[in-house]
Amino acid sequence: MTAAVETGLTTTIHGDRVSLLRVLGPAHVWALGVGIVLVGEFTGWNFAADKGGALAALIVCWIVGLLYTSVAMIDSEVTSTVAAAGGQYAQAKHIVGPLMAFNVALFLVFAYTMLEVSDAILLGDTIVAKAGVEGLTHNSFIAATIVVLAWLNYRGVLMTLNVNFVITAIAYVSIVILFFSVSPWTQGAVLKLNELVTPGNALPYGWIGVIAAFQFGIWYYLGIEGTTQAAEEVRSPARSLPYGTMAGMITLLIAAAMTWYVCASLMPWEYLGITYYPLWDAGKLTGSPLLENLLFIATLLAALASANGCINDAARAWFSLGRDRYLPSWFSAVHPKYRTPYRSILFLLPIALAFAFIADLNQAITFSILSGVLQYTFMSINIMMFRKKWPLGSIRRGYTHPFHPLPAIVLFCLCMVTFFAIFLGFGSQLIAMTVFYFLISLWFHFYRYKFVRRGDQFSMPWPKPQGY
Amino acid sequence: MWMAINYACWGISVLLALWMLYDWFKIDTTYSEDVLTSSREGELEAVSEKHRI
Numbered sequence: 023m024t025a026a027v028e029t030g031l032t033t034t035i036h037g038d039r040v041s042l043l044r045v046l047g048p049a050h051v052w053a054l055g056v057g058i059v060l061v062g063e064f065t066g067w068n069f070a071a072d073k074g075g076a077l078a079a080l081i082v083c084w085i086v087g088l089l090y091t092s093v094a095m096i097d098s099e100v101t102s103t104v105a106a107a108g109g110q111y112a113q114a115k116h117i118v119g120p121l122m123a124f125n126v127a128l129f130l131v132f133a134y135t136m137l138e139v140s141d142a143i144l145l146g147d148t149i150v151a152k153a154g155v156e157g158l159t160h161n162s163f164i165a166a167t168i169v170v171l172a173w174l175n176y177r178g179v180l181m182t183l184n185v186n187f188v189i190t191a192i193a194y195v196s197i198v199i200l201f202f203s204v205s206p207w208t209q210g211a212v213l214k215l216n217e218l219v220t221p222g223n224a225l226p227y228g229w230i231g232v233i234a235a236f237q238f239g240i241w242y243y244l245g246i247e248g249t250t251q252a253a254e255e256v257r258s259p260a261r262s263l264p265y266g267t268m269a270g271m272i273t274l275l276i277a278a279a280m281t282w283y284v285c286a287s288l289m290p291w292e293y294l295g296i297t298y299y300p301l302w303d304a305g306k307l308t309g310s311p312l313l314e315n316l317l318f319i320a321t322l323l324a325a326l327a328s329a330n331g332c333i334n335d336a337a338r339a340w341f342s343l344g345r346d347r348y349l350p351s352w353f354s355a356v357h358p359k360y361r362t363p364y365r366s367i368l369f370l371l372p373i374a375l376a377f378a379f380i381a382d383l384n385q386a387i388t389f390s391i392l393s394g395v396l397q398y399t400f401m402s403i404n405i406m407m408f409r410k411k412w413p414l415g416s417i418r419r420g421y422t423h424p425f426h427p428l429p430a431i432v433l434f435c436l437c438m439v440t441f442f443a444i445f446l447g448f449g450s451q452l453i454a455m456t457v458f459y460f461l462i463s464l465w466f467h468f469y470r471y472k473f474v475r476r477g478d479q480f481s482m483p484w485p486k487p488q489g490y
Numbered sequence: 491m492w493m494a495i496n497y498a499c500w501g502i503s504v505l506l507a508l509w510m511l512y513d514w515f516k517i518d519t520t521y522s523e524d525v526l527t528s529s530r531e532g533e534l535e536a537v538s539e540k541h542r543i
Binding site: 040041107149155157166172173254342346354355356357358359364365368371 | 506507521523527530
């Protein structure tokens with residue numbers, strides 16, 4: 023506390039400790055979750071059509087929607103109780119144990135950093151495609167995206183998520199405008215769903231195509247669970263987190279349905295499954311320059327919002343690992359003026375840049391999805407243990423999800439199907455990542471854990487769990 | 491125009507990266523490590539922050 027006074031700086035440190043700032047509300051939680059995810063409507067989901075046809079893309083839209091609704095409900099209950107930066111990491115630490123927590127934090131950092139990389143590559147490629155200038159590469163746009171957003175995150179969480187709210191809202195409204203511009207209530211005028219999706223081509227590869235489509239169906243909603251990373255910076259976690267997360271999920275279900283309907287009604291599945299810009303292409307196909315430019319800008323804004331949220335979330339997860347000494351405590355520094363985990367933001371910046379310059383979009387996306395699905399699998403087990411160890415009534419919950427244990431069982435089963443789908447498409451990456459997490463777990467168990475202050479890491483004032 | 495934007499992006503990236511490095515150095519040399527890493531999980535702002543100047 024006295025450091026600021028001694029050096030005569032205008033910066034003040036509040037209290038005896040420098041902590042993250044509680045300034046966010048439900049709208050920021052919505053902006054964080056939907057901001058990370060919405061890019062999936064602008065690219066990614068449509069590759070499901072390549073795997074199984076246009077109807078498969080719709081089927082996985084609803085089934086994966088069920089998976090993520092379970093994720094949102096489970097997350098809301100646990101996070102409204104374990105309100106700490108790190109989100110699922112803090113949940114795993116308190117409910118399962120340190121080794122699971124370490125792995126979950128790595129899932130989070132990988133999922134968000136690789137998604138940030140994918141967003142930056144997408145943004146760069148979109149600008150290069152629009153420019154059509156020979157010799158223009160995407161490198162400068164990738165660098166600017168990652169560095170400018172890292173700077174924004176460095177300067178404070180409130181401005182970061184205010185920006186995210188505005189650009190996410192613009193991108194979302196552009197989907198709504200596109201939907202109503204093509205007269206969705208009449209077929210034949212602009213939309214030709216009856217001609218493009220017929221009984222003969224709806225499922226070209228049968229039901230195995232639907233299973234394979236799960237891998238990219240994840241993109242409709244990938245990242246909504248990121249809202250929990252804001253737990254330590256929202257003013258009222260027990261109210262804001264469930265409210266923001268569930269509102270975000272409803273928003274995304276509507277956006278996913280509108281996106282599929284418009285795109286499947288304008289493009290044959292063979293093209294829809296390979297284009298990188300389904301919504302921008304839909305804008306072009308309407309013949310309206312206004313819609314084409316609006317969807318181009320919206321694609322850029324969605325990629326920016328996603329990368330912005332990912333930097334925020336990856337830094338919080340890394341910061342939490344440092345704070346519990348799972349990694350060197352050096353990473354747990356909080357900026358005394360901006361109140362952000364500035365060293366974690368800066369540490370992850372060159373890593374994201376390096377991956378963005380050397381990895382291709384497909385690899386980055388696959389690593390992100392794999393880490394995400396590993397995390398969802400953990401969540402289904404986590405909620406079962408949470409309800410068993412601390413039954414309803416034993417501790418105060420901000421939100422209690424209905425129909426337990428049905429959402430956990432549905433989530434676990436759908437995760438297994440998704441793993442199988444990923445194995446069909448990217449089996450070697452799946453095995454490589456599993457080996458990586460196994461080896462890093464050995465390192466943590468046999469080497470790193472001795473540096474952890476075991477008593478300090480459990481911060482929740484809960485009663486002893488049942489059975490202990 | 492696109493090439494000009496391309497160069498502007500490089501310029502902005504370098505400037506902001508340098509600014510963050512400068513600020514990082516300034517903060518790390520101004521405050522003690524104990525203060526910078528004093529954040530604790532689960533503390534509510536209302537409890538930890540007393541607004542002493």
